[in-house]
Amino acid sequence: MHYLPNILFAIALIIGAGYFAKHVKKLIRNIKLGHDIDVSDNKSQRWKNMAMIALGQTKMMHRPIAGMLHIIVYVGFIIINIEVLEIIIDGIFGTHRIFSAIGKPYGILIGAFEILAVLVFVSVIIFWIRRNIIKLKRFWKSEMTTWPKSDANIILYFEMVLMTLFLVMNATDAPFQDMNSGNVISQFIAPWFGSLSESTLHVIERAAWWMHILGILVFLNYLYFSKHLHILLAFPNTYYGSLKPQGQFDNLEAVTKEVRLMMDPNVDPFAAPAEGTETETPAKFGASDVQDLNWLQLLNAYTCTECGRCTSECPANQTGKKLSPRKIMMDTRDRLEEVGKNIDLNKGTFKEDGKQLLDNYITQEELWACTSCNACVEACPVSINPLSIIMDMRRYLVMEQSAAPVELNSMMTNIENNGAPWPYNQMDRLNWKNE
Structure with a gap:
């Protein structure tokens, strides 16, 4: 019985870590579908990008107040x-504050933790007020349905509870308070429990200790289902983010080759390609579902x-059109999750479900509303590129379905026939300069 708490702790740790590892494996599998x-x-x-953007939070500071609060929560x-x-x-070996043996540095460390815990708690309260009382407009767009709104608040409540448990754990830990080192905040909370017996204090401290660690394990496994997965993924996402100048689009090599052949009058279109220059034509141009994306x-x-x-x-979006870059990313993730569940149900293979990202999740109206200005890419604090998905889906509509808007089809026809976007014949094609 003496080792029962240690055994229970080890079981909880194994279950929590194992469940998390299972979700990480599924996450990697889904991403590799691209x-x-x-x-x-x-x-x-x-x-450098990862250090500056993910770790240094530089893009968060474009909005200084929210950025500073986020840094406090993140760092804390x-x-x-x-x-x-x-x-x-301590949980595995049955020790109690084993690092306290290092002496004064331990007190400095725990003291810093307590100050940060208060700062995190205050910052989270401010975030909650901004989201639920002030109701900032961007938190209440149409795509922010019941679950996204609830998810954001659940995370805030999680952080409040975990910070509270940390301070209560310290305040009711009599040996720690007797050390009078590191209890810079908890020493003011301890008197709230002053009328309680030593045994009762121990029970509260143990309860706070258990709830704190179990809460962290629950939070860790909740991340997979939450938008706060970015806590982990911001690092690889910023590392692998595009280094190309914004506005530089990716060209399909097979199409580029065909255009060059058409523009070179000296090329024999029936000649065999030179060794090493053959370009494979993709099986599908653009993207209509998540498996078509990278x-x-x-x-x-x-x-x-x-x-x-x-x-x-x-x-x-500001002019009232249906496009929301955030919704593009949320829809892509939702469809990817749906595809992943389909694979799970069908023993590792995807069974056609009659749905796809295009039309079932993202409408053509949304795609054609985009001006391709890159404002969304510039604004993202973790180097996400909604525009790349929009352009790949547009490419599918144009090259696979010939489903471009009438205005765009007219422009492309004019370029093909007249060498300019306007309906002038070849002899008058320079008239566009006077438009």
């Missing part, structure tokens, strides 16, 4: 959870924080 893309170039710049939550290492060792785009979808900065900057 086709391959080469992002092995310029590793030094990629490391990560650093405070360093104590989880001590909790794990794995980086699918990683983008899982990384989306649903913060709405992209949508709030989108000129199409």
